[in-house]
Amino acid sequence: MIDLPEYPSPNGATPRVLDFGGFLEPASGAQVQRINRMGSRYAVAFTMPPLPNQKHGRIWVNRLVRGQQEGARIEYPLLDFYPGTPGNFVVDGAGQAGKSLHIRGGTPYYAFYEGQPFSLEIDGQHYLDFIAAGTIADTSGDATITLTQMLRAEPADGDPLHISKPMIEGFIMGDQLSWSISLERLIGISFEIHEAA
CATH class of the missing domain: 3.30.200 (Phosphorylase Kinase; domain 1)
Structure with a gap:
């Protein structure tokens, strides 16, 4: 690559x-x-x-x-969107599929916005997608985000999300x-x- x-x-x-x-x-x-x-x-x-x-x-x-x-x-490119300080969100649990993704390890109360780009890294490969509906992480930095596209590969527990610097x-x-x-x-x-x- x-x-x-x-x-x-x-x-x-x-x-x-x-x-x-x-x-x-x-x-x-x-x-x-x-x-x-x-x-x-x-x-x-x-x-x-x-x-x-x-x-x-x-x-x-x-x-x-x-x-x-x-x-x-x-x-x-993020253009004028500033993603803030999301922390280090990772996938929370294996075996996930569909359009919902449980994540953990981020900044408490971090807000995800509709249309926000991110990439999910699975086995070293980035998968670009966008947040389908706004949500806010809880006090522990855990959240469930809704994806615009269905997951194209099954992420492993601990796979990282790139929010500040999404990649295609x-x-x-x-x-x-x-x-x-x-x-x-x-x-x-x-x-x-x-x-x-």
Whole structure:
């Protein structure tokens, strides 16, 4: 797994859902049904500011080429959202599935907000998701959070949540990975990362 550079950071991002569910639309005119399937996940298209080749451009290009083959990881942008001081939340108990996740070990009374991004790390792999409904941790720093997508893998007891610095991890996707080189010796890059699972 290739860690993409933290600096310079992207100057634009376009997240989207990779939806593996579907709709059943009967030809008879009966009620439309939504079928939700486990596995829906996220992709983000990033744009970079012009990068000086000698200092940053060549490193970014190399890591993106490697990320196409080995997978890549980058911080999900929080924009103006400040996550505060969540502490060190971890999964509380094995065997969890669905859209609820019991967690422990965080800051007492920490408030989770609807739409707040986080990543759950399972066996070293990050799974990006968002808080579906606001909740507040109890006096011990325990909470049950509601997820936007169903859990895509079964977390183990003690697996960490990344709240202050959520990550998206997957493969650099597209028909081809390309970059532009200007006469000013600047590199222009845009890329898209898809979660693999």
